[in-house]
Amino acid sequence: MQRIDATFDEGSFQELDIELRSLNPLDFPEYGEKLRAAEDKTGLCDSMVSGVARLTGYPVSVAVADFGFMGGSMGAVAGEKVARTLERAADQRIPAIIFCASGGARMQEGLLSLMQMAKTTAAVERCRRAGAPYFAVFTDPTMAGVLASYASVADVILSEPKALIGFAGARVSKQAGVSKVPDDFQTAEFVLSHGMIDRIVPRKEMRTTLATLARHFAAPVPAMSPVI
Amino acid sequence: MATNHSEWEKPLRELEEGIEKLKDVARREQDVAKREALDARIAEFEQRRDRYIEVMYANLGPWEKVLVARAQKRPYTLDYIQAMFTDFVELEGDRLGFADHAIVGGPAALDGVPVMVVGHQKGRNIQERQLRNFGMAKPEGYRKAIRLYDMAERFKLPVITFVDTPAADPGVESETRGISEAIAASMLKMFDLTVPVVSVVIGEGGSGGAIGIAASNRVLMQEHAVYSVIPPEGCAAILWRMPERASDAAKALQLTAQSALELGLIDEIVPEPKGGAHRDPAEAAAGVKDAIQRNLAAISCLSADEVREDRYEKFRRMGLFESLVEPTSSSATSGTG
Numbered sequence: 001m002q003r004i005d006a007t008f009d010e011g012s013f014q015e016l017d018i019e020l021r022s023l024n025p026l027d028f029p030e031y032g033e034k035l036r037a038a039e040d041k042t043g044l045c046d047s048m049v050s051g052v053a054r055l056t057g058y059p060v061s062v063a064v065a066d067f068g069f070m071g072g073s074m075g076a077v078a079g080e081k082v083a084r085t086l087e088r089a090a091d092q093r094i095p096a097i098i099f100c101a102s103g104g105a106r107m108q109e110g111l112l113s114l115m116q117m118a119k120t121t122a123a124v125e126r127c128r129r130a131g132a133p134y135f136a137v138f139t140d141p142t143m144a145g146v147l148a149s150y151a152s153v154a155d156v157i158l159s160e161p162k163a164l165i166g167f168a169g170a171r172v173s174k175q176a177g178v179s180k181v182p183d184d185f186q187t188a189e190f191v192l193s194h195g196m197i198d199r200i201v202p203r204k205e206m207r208t209t210l211a212t213l214a215r216h217f218a219a220p221v222p223a224m225s226p227v228i
Numbered sequence: 229m230a231t232n233h234s235e236w237e238k239p240l241r242e243l244e245e246g247i248e249k250l251k252d253v254a255r256r257e258q259d260v261a262k263r264e265a266l267d268a269r270i271a272e273f274e275q276r277r278d279r280y281i282e283v284m285y286a287n288l289g290p291w292e293k294v295l296v297a298r299a300q301k302r303p304y305t306l307d308y309i310q311a312m313f314t315d316f317v318e319l320e321g322d323r324l325g326f327a328d329h330a331i332v333g334g335p336a337a338l339d340g341v342p343v344m345v346v347g348h349q350k351g352r353n354i355q356e357r358q359l360r361n362f363g364m365a366k367p368e369g370y371r372k373a374i375r376l377y378d379m380a381e382r383f384k385l386p387v388i389t390f391v392d393t394p395a396a397d398p399g400v401e402s403e404t405r406g407i408s409e410a411i412a413a414s415m416l417k418m419f420d421l422t423v424p425v426v427s428v429v430i431g432e433g434g435s436g437g438a439i440g441i442a443a444s445n446r447v448l449m450q451e452h453a454v455y456s457v458i459p460p461e462g463c464a465a466i467l468w469r470m471p472e473r474a475s476d477a478a479k480a481l482q483l484t485a486q487s488a489l490e491l492g493l494i495d496e497i498v499p500e501p502k503g504g505a506h507r508d509p510a511e512a513a514a515g516v517k518d519a520i521q522r523n524l525a526a527i528s529c530l531s532a533d534e535v536r537e538d539r540y541e542k543f544r545r546m547g548l549f550e551s552l553v554e555p556t557s558s559s560a561t562s563g564t565g
Contacts, residue, residue, distance in 0.1 A: 025491070025548040026482050029467070076547030083544065105435070105457050107466065110481045111493050114435060114457040115546040118415055118443045122543050125419040145457070148396075148408035148436040153416045167408045167436075168398030181400055196406045 001049060003064050003099055003139075007207050008053035013062065015051040017084055020077045022046055024108070031108040038069045047072045047102065050081040052088065055097070056211040058218060061089040065101040067141070072102035074146055075109040079116025082150055086123035090130035095214045099137045100151045103169065104144025117149035124153050133217035135210060138163050138188065138197065156213055157197040158206070159188040165197070229291065229475050233299035236292065240280055247273045281503040288452060291475035293484050294460060296452040297431045298394075301506035303513065305332060305347030305390040308430065311513035312520075313338055313345065322368040323375060326405070330361045330393070331369030331441070333376045335385065338521070344380035346373045346441055347390030350431070363432075364397040367410035370440050374417045386524055387418075387425040389441045394459065396437030411440035418443040419539060422532035426523045428498065428516055429453040429485070430505070445539050446523040447493075449485035450516070451500040455493075456483035493546060495523065 004013045024031045039045065047069040053062050063085040065072045074082075082098065089096035105113040127134050136154035138147075141164035148167060151157075159165065166186035184190045191197050201209045230236035247270060254266040288296065296302070309316050313336035320327055333346035350363035373389075380387045396407055418425060418441075425444040433442070433455030449455060463477035464470055488494040498519045505512035530538060 019551050019553040021550040021552060023548055023550050026480065028480055076549045080547055080549060107458050107463055107481075109548075110457055111455055111483065111488055112491060112547060114439055114455075115493055115543065117412075117436060117439050118419075118543045119546055121412055121415040121443070122419045122540050125416050126540065128416075129420075144408075145436055148411040148440075149415065150412070152406075152409040152412040166403055167396070168403070185400065186403060191406075194404050194406065196409055 001064055001066065004049070004053065004062070006203065007097075007099075007210065008055055008060070008062065009057065012054035013051055014053070015049060016088075017050050017081050018045065020045065020080055022075055022077045022109075025076075025112060026108070026110045028108040028110070034070060034108070042066055042068045044069050046077040046081070047074070047106075048078040048081040050085045055095075055207070055214055058211070058214045059092070059094045060214060061085050061092070061094055061096045062098070063096075064099040065139075065146075067101040067103075067139075070106065072100075072146075073104060073106035073113075074102055074116050074120075075106035075113045076116060078102075078106070079113070079119050082116075082120045083123040086120070086127045086134065086150070089132040089134065090123075090127045093130060093132050095218060096127060096132060096134040097137070097210060097214075098134070098150070098154070099139055100142040100146055101139045102142060102144075102146035104146055114145070117145050120150035121153060124150050128155075133213070135213055137201075137206065137210075138165055140164055141166075143167070143169060152196075155217065158199050158201045158209060159192070159197050160206075161188060161200050161202060163188040165191045229472075230295060233295040233301075236295050237284075240277070240284065243273065243277050243280065247277065278502075281507075285452075285503055289475075290454075290478035290482070290484050291460070293452050293454050294432075294474075294478050296504050297454045299504065299506055300352055302431055303505050303509040304352075305349045305392060305430065307509055308390060308513050308516060309336060309345055309347070311510060312517040313343070314340075316345065319376065320372070321375075322371040324368065324371055326366070326368035326371075328361075328366050328369035328372060329359050330363050330365040330397070331373055333373060335379075338388070338517075342383075342385050344376050344385045344387045345390070346376055346387065347430075348393040348437075348441070350392060361397060363393045364395055365393065365437060365440075366397045366399075366402045367405040367407045370396075370407075370410035370414040373414050373441055377414075377417045377421060380423055381421050384423055386423050387421065387444075388520055388524075389425070389427040389444065391427055391429040391433050391438045391442050391455075392431035393434045393437040394432050395434040396440065408436075411436050414440045415443040419543075420536070421539075422536050424524055424527040424530075424535055425539065426520050426527075428520065429455050429494075430516070434459065443539065443543065445527050445535065445542065446495045448496045448498050448516075448519050448523065449488060449494050450498045450505060450512070451485060452504055453485055454478075454483045455485070455488050456481050491548075
């Protein structure tokens with residue numbers, strides 16, 4: 001994926017969790033067909049790619065979402081990949097970097113997908129306790145169940161310019177009778193001005209910004225006993 | 229397709245109104261023989277009513293469950309708090325500048341033992357519904373909950389949460405103040421707790437708004453409660469562009485307590501009185517109280533770290549997917565694979 005090449009050291013990305021495939025556990029109408037169509041369209045196995053990479057030499061645990069795969073929606077597989085990404089960061093005390101792009105939880109997996117919100121957030125808590133930094137990068141769009149779980153509790157939140165970022169999609173808002181909204185409502189610029197994210201970073205500067213953050217926050221190397 | 233509980237229960241309500249009228253007539257009747265005849269008819273109608281309730285509630289479909297879970301007469305969080313606890317002291321502030329009335333909470337005593345209670349609160353009349361924002365909490369509701377969890381942790385109080393919300397508030401104000409962050413932070417805080425947490429879905433478990441206060445060691449659901457990633461109307465609008473096909477969507481989403489238990493996503497179903505919790509709120513509360521106490525007792529043998537680990541493991545396992553390199557080849561696996 002382009003984002004991986006543009007962000008991490010050349011050829012350093014090693015994909016993991018490639019054995020995971022979504023099922024249709026609720027036998028939800030048309031879900032199987034939609035999965036296969038998304039696989040054909042994107043050449044991916046699900047909406048999230050995870051693994052390890054290096055960033056200016058630093059090892060990092062990485063997950064990158066692809067909005068092209070069923071709107072980047074989070075079902076059991078995407079949730080599992082996010083949880084494993086955060087757990088690998090916690091176990092090795094290396095930074096976790098997650099590129100978000102999602103319309104939210106994957107409706108076709110019902111309550112199972114809602115539970116991915118809790119599962120991924122639990123993994124963030126584990127990361128925090130282990131002292132591993134976690135950086136989230138919001139890309140267009142980062143919405144609903146993803147925004148309201150692991151995405152919003154990162155240590156540092158960066159966003160690409162103009163990304164759509166919000167809790168309720170336009171259709172939900174409309175059903176709830178929300179009519180008048182500010183012009184820049186639910187944009188990266190809007191949420192930045194309300195303190196919900198930390199910085200807007202253009203794509204070409206993302207690598208250096210993340211690398212600098214990784215240097216600042218990388219877990220300290222355990223103190224060596226002084227040589228006598 | 230009935231679109232609300234009152235419409236769905238209309239035949240039953242008419243029968244009950246008829247019985248009340250007959251009782252009125254019987255009460256005024258002076259002639260003993262005539263009164264006895266009336267009493268016999270009343271008894272017959274009451275039997276018919278009981279049979280009717282049994283039939284109606286014996287095989288509730290997913291959509292009927294949605295209607296029952298949303299019923300205006302259904303007991304709400306404060307009804308359960310009043311029935312189950314003593315000395316509840318509601319604490320209202322989020323300490324960040326806002327007040328929310330769609331989530332209530334505070335310390336209370338459960339058979340003399342102090343606990344922290346948090347729950348969504350709906351309203352029954354227009355004024356109450358406005359005050360409670362239809363049970364849709366804003367960021368300040370979740371931030372208040374975080375404050376209460378924090379106190380529970382410091383003073384070692386078990387936490388009990390009641391889930392009953394159509395959704396978190398989707399309005400402009402909520403977006404502006406970070407509703408997504410508030411929900412996520414509330415879950416994050418729950419995963420950090422070393423005190424036991426038990427949640428009960430007592431009505432509507434509406435997506436992010438519900439899970440925001442339900443990242444718990446034990447999650448129980450009342451028999452007719454529902455728990456869903458999206459409201460059936462919203463699902464129908466997306467799938468078929470027809471919100472009126474909500475009944476089909478409810479079926480597809482498998483949002484009943486029975487489905488949630490089968491999927492391993494909840495721990496226990498709490499039986500309701502015949503005809504739903506609203507027909508006998510006291511009995512409903514007794515059932516919920518018993519289930520909470522049993523589940524709290526089951527966790528109480530764990531150490532502080534084990535309580536946190538238990539919660540982590542519980543949610544970590546959730547998710548059904550295929551793992552192609554499993555030794556058993558392509559069979560379905562659940563959990564960490």
